[in-house]
Amino acid sequence: MIELEDVAYSYGGAELFSGLSLKLAPGSFHFLTGPSGAGKTTLLKLCYGELLATSGHVMLFEQDAARLDRDQVAMMRRRIGVVHQDCQFLDHLTMRDNVALPLTVSGRSSAFSADLDDLLAWVGLRRQADQLPPQLSGGERQRAALARAVIMSPDVIIADEPTGNIDWEMSQRLLSLLIELNKMGKTILVATHDLNLIRAAKSQVSSRVLRLKDRQLQQAGAEL
Numbered sequence: 001m002i003e004l005e006d007v008a009y010s011y012g013g014a015e016l017f018s019g020l021s022l023k024l025a026p027g028s029f030h031f032l033t034g035p036s037g038a039g040k041t042t043l044l045k046l047c048y049g050e051l052l053a054t055s056g057h058v059m060l061f062e063q064d065a066a067r068l069d070r071d072q073v074a075m076m077r078r079r080i081g082v083v084h085q086d087c088q089f090l091d092h093l094t095m096r097d098n099v100a101l102p103l104t105v106s107g108r109s110s111a112f113s114a115d116l117d118d119l120l121a122w123v124g125l126r127r128q129a130d131q132l133p134p135q136l137s138g139g140e141r142q143r144a145a146l147a148r149a150v151i152m153s154p155d156v157i158i159a160d161e162p163t164g165n166i167d168w169e170m171s172q173r174l175l176s177l178l179i180e181l182n183k184m185g186k187t188i189l190v191a192t193h194d195l196n197l198i199r200a201a202k203s204q205v206s207s208r209v210l211r212l213k214d215r216q217l218q219q220a221g222a223e224l
């Protein structure tokens with residue numbers, strides 16, 4: 001589904017990592033952890049085609065990311081829902097309109113409006129639908145970001161620190177939503193510093209934990 005083969009990435013002249021390989025099989029659940037600055041966000045961006053590898057191959061749905069034309073990139077992006085670290089909402093739009101933005105941009109809003117209400121209810125935000133982003137708590141914003149990421153019914157969900165600034169109870173709630181999506185067959189990749197979150201997931205879902213450290217990607221083990 002998403003495969004990185006012997007990938008290196010550099011910002012300018014500074015190489016962040018090299019020789020990195022990763023395979024996300026359909027329906028798999030992966031956590032990506034590692035120290036701040038190790039390159040987790042960068043790695044996620046390679047996985048959803050936001051950045052192109054400096055060397056090596058990134059295959060997105062059996063296609064070489066480096067060879068996709070604009071239309072193919074747009075098509076591929078619809079198959080991958082992204083929860084960004086900072087949520088990135090438009091503050092002048094209601095939460096309903098923010099969550100619906102991917103539909104609006106692709107011209108499918110009317111056909112999906114009933115689904116939108118269901119989706120807001122699923123993440124527990126029906127009451128907040130007409131509020132603006134600054135009026136929501138951190139946990140509510142994160143759940144709205146997840147709703148927006150899944151509104152196009154993607155095959156893969158990539159989340160960057162989705163529980164970054166929220167309390168444990170809200171983190172658990174977000175984790176439950178991700179697990180539910182995985183049980184529906186979605187492929188999940190979550191970058192997180194939160195080892196307690198990973199431990200909590202382990203009793204509920206079969207997942208793999210990878211650690212990006214010292215420019216290498218390793219399977220995490222005993223400490224979890």
Ligand SMILES: Nc1ncnc2c1ncn2[C@@H]1O[C@H](COP(=O)(O)OP(=O)(O)OP(=O)(O)O)[C@@H](O)[C@H]1O
Nearest residue numbers: 011012016034035036037038039040041042043193
């Ligand atoms: N656009 C950019 N230009 C230059 N350097 C960058 C850019 N984006 C990130 N970096 C650098 O690359 C390194 C890795 O950044 P990245 O955000 O991928 O790490 P991270 O593991 O996600 O960190 P954190 O856990 O703190 O979010 C950092 O040293 C960062 O300063």
